[in-house]
Amino acid sequence: MAxxxxxxxxxxxxxxxxxxxxxxxxxxxxxxALQDFLTAPRDVASLRQRNAELEADxxxxxxxxxxxxxxxxxxQILATLVDFSRANPENVYKAAAVIxxxxxxxxxxxxxxxxxxxxxxRGMPVVTDQGLVGRVDAVIADAARVQLITxxxxxxxxxxxxxxxxxxxVGSVTGDxxxxxxxxxxTIEVGDLVLTSGLGGGYPPDLIVGQVVNIRxxxxxxxxxxxxxxVVDFNRLEIVLVIVNFKPVDITPLLPAP
Amino acid sequence: xxxxxxxxxxxxxxxxxxxxxxRIYLLSGxxxxxxxxxxxxxxxxxxxxxxxxxxxxxxxxxxxxxxAWFVPVISYLIVVVLAQLLQKRVWQAPLLAMFVVxxxxxxxxxxxxFATLRLSGVPLPLNDTLGLLALPGVLxxxxxxxxxxxxxxxxxRWVHPxxxxx
Numbered sequence: 001m002a003x004x005x006x007x008x009x010x011x012x013x014x015x016x017x018x019x020x021x022x023x024x025x026x027x028x029x030x031x032x033a034l035q036d037f038l039t040a041p042r043d044v045a046s047l048r049q050r051n052a053e054l055e056a057d058x059x060x061x062x063x064x065x066x067x068x069x070x071x072x073x074x075x076q077i078l079a080t081l082v083d084f085s086r087a088n089p090e091n092v093y094k095a096a097a098v099i100x101x102x103x104x105x106x107x108x109x110x111x112x113x114x115x116x117x118x119x120x121x122r123g124m125p126v127v128t129d130q131g132l133v134g135r136v137d138a139v140i141a142d143a144a145r146v147q148l149i150t151x152x153x154x155x156x157x158x159x160x161x162x163x164x165x166x167x168x169x170v171g172s173v174t175g176d177x178x179x180x181x182x183x184x185x186x187t188i189e190v191g192d193l194v195l196t197s198g199l200g201g202g203y204p205p206d207l208i209v210g211q212v213v214n215i216r217x218x219x220x221x222x223x224x225x226x227x228x229x230x231v232v233d234f235n236r237l238e239i240v241l242v243i244v245n246f247k248p249v250d251i252t253p254l255l256p257a258p
Numbered sequence: 259x260x261x262x263x264x265x266x267x268x269x270x271x272x273x274x275x276x277x278x279x280x281r282i283y284l285l286s287g288x289x290x291x292x293x294x295x296x297x298x299x300x301x302x303x304x305x306x307x308x309x310x311x312x313x314x315x316x317x318x319x320x321x322x323x324x325x326a327w328f329v330p331v332i333s334y335l336i337v338v339v340l341a342q343l344l345q346k347r348v349w350q351a352p353l354l355a356m357f358v359v360x361x362x363x364x365x366x367x368x369x370x371x372f373a374t375l376r377l378s379g380v381p382l383p384l385n386d387t388l389g390l391l392a393l394p395g396v397l398x399x400x401x402x403x404x405x406x407x408x409x410x411x412x413x414x415r416w417v418h419p420x421x422x423x424x
Contacts, residue, residue: 053376101276101280103290103322105280105286106325106382107325145324147324151373152380172383172386173382173391208365
C-alpha cells in the first residue's frame, strides 16, 4: 500500500488499466456491432417507412414549389400591369385572365373572365403592359370574347411614329400582321414604331402596336405595304387589361353606302 | 335518362377545346375535339342520339366561337350523316370508318367556315388557308381520332350495357 501510494506501481498500473480499457473497448465494440446486427432489420423497416414519408414530403413540396412559381409569375405580370396602369392614369383598366381561345382555327379570338357584370362592353380596347391586344367583340355576364389584332377581320387605324403618316393594320388567317394603305411618299424604315392613331374612334390614340420589320414597295402599286412584329406575344397571353372608360364611336352611319 | 350523359360530355369537350386544344398549334392549324368526339359517337352501332348531340355541340361551339352559329351546326350534322352512312358499309373496320368520317367532316367544316368568312368580307387567301391551316388541322384530327374512338366506344358500352350482353 505504501509502495503504491508512493507511486512505485504507477507504470504497472498504467499497463494494467490500459489493457482493461482495450479489453472493454473490444467487448463494447463487438457488442455494439452485434446489437446493430440484431436490430438492423427493424431499422431497415423504419428507414423504409421514413424514406417513403420523406419522398411523399418531397413530392408535396415539389408541387408546392410549382404552384408558388406559378403564383410568382402571375404576381410579376400583375405588378407590371399595375405599373402600366399607374403610368397611364388617363385610362381606367379592368384586369382579366385569358381563359380560352376560339375553337375555330380561322379566327383569332380569346375569351376573358370579365363581362358585363364588371363593366366590360362591346368595342372596348384590350391591352397589356406591352401594347395593344385587340377589342371586345362579344360580352356575356361574366365573360367576353376579344378579337385580337392578328385576326383576319381586324382592321386598326395606326400611325407611323417616325413618318407621321397614317395607315391601316390588318391581320391574317395565319396571325401575321401587315400594314396597308401606306402612302408611297411616306419614308418608313425597318424598326419604326407603329401606334394607334385614334382615327375612326375604334381605339384610343398612341397605344403601341409593334415595329416595322419588312417593307414592300413597288412603283406600280398605289400604296406601300409593311410587315409588323407585334409587341404582344399572342401565344402567351395570360392576363390583359380592358380599358373600361373608353367609349368606341360607331361611324357606320357616316360611311357611304356601297 | 341515359341521353343526359351527352350534356357533361359535350360541355367538357367544348371547354377542353377552348382552353387546351385551341392553344396547341401545328403551323396555324388546330384539332377539333368536339367534331372528332361527335364522329366517334355517331359511329357506335347502339347510338341513336347522334343528331341531338350534333345540334347541341354545334350550338355550343357557335356560342363560344366568333364564327356564325350555323357553320358548326351544319358541319356537325353532316358529320353525323357521314357516320351513319359509313357505319352500315364498313362495319367490320370501325377505325377506318372513323378516319374517313374525321377526314371528310373536317374538310366540310373548313369549307363552310371558309365560304362563310369570305362571303362576310374577311380576306382569306386560299393557299395559306389550305397549306397552313386546313392540312395541319386534318392531320391533328386524324391523330385525335384513335383515342377519341376508344373513349367514345367505352362510353357507349357504359351507356348501353344491354347491347353488349347481346
